[in-house]
Amino acid sequence: MMGRLYYGSSTEPFIVDDVELAHLRMVAMTKLRRSEGFSLTLTSPSRGRSALWVHCAIALRFEFDAVEPLRLDPARVNELAQAAASSAGVVLERAVEAAPARTELAAVA
DSSP: OEEEEEETTOSSOEEEEHHHHHHHHHHHHHHHHTTOOEEEEEEETTTEEEEEEEOTTSOEEEEOSOSSOOOOOHHHHHHHHHHHHSSSOEEEOTTEEEOOOOOOOOOOO
C-alpha cells in the first residue's frame, strides 16, 4: 500500500510506501513537537530529487492507504531519528514515487 506526503502548499504529493511513511511520520512528529526542523530528501523517477526543510511552520500532511495503524520497527525509527539529527538529514530513496498525474474527465455534451 502506498501513502501520500503533502508538503507546504503543494497539491502534488510524494507517494511513499505506507510502512516507510509511518516510520517517517513518527520521527517527524517527534521532531516537530520539539520545534526542531530537519532536512528530508525524497527521490522519484519523474520528479528527480527533492530536498525539503521540514519545520513546524510549514504544513505537512500524511495520508495512508492502510486504515489500521501500522506496526513500527523501533530500529528503523531510531535510524531515521539519527538521520534527522544529522547534517545530511533523512534520505528516502526506496519506495518513493511521484504522484500519478491527475486527469480531469471532460463532460460530454
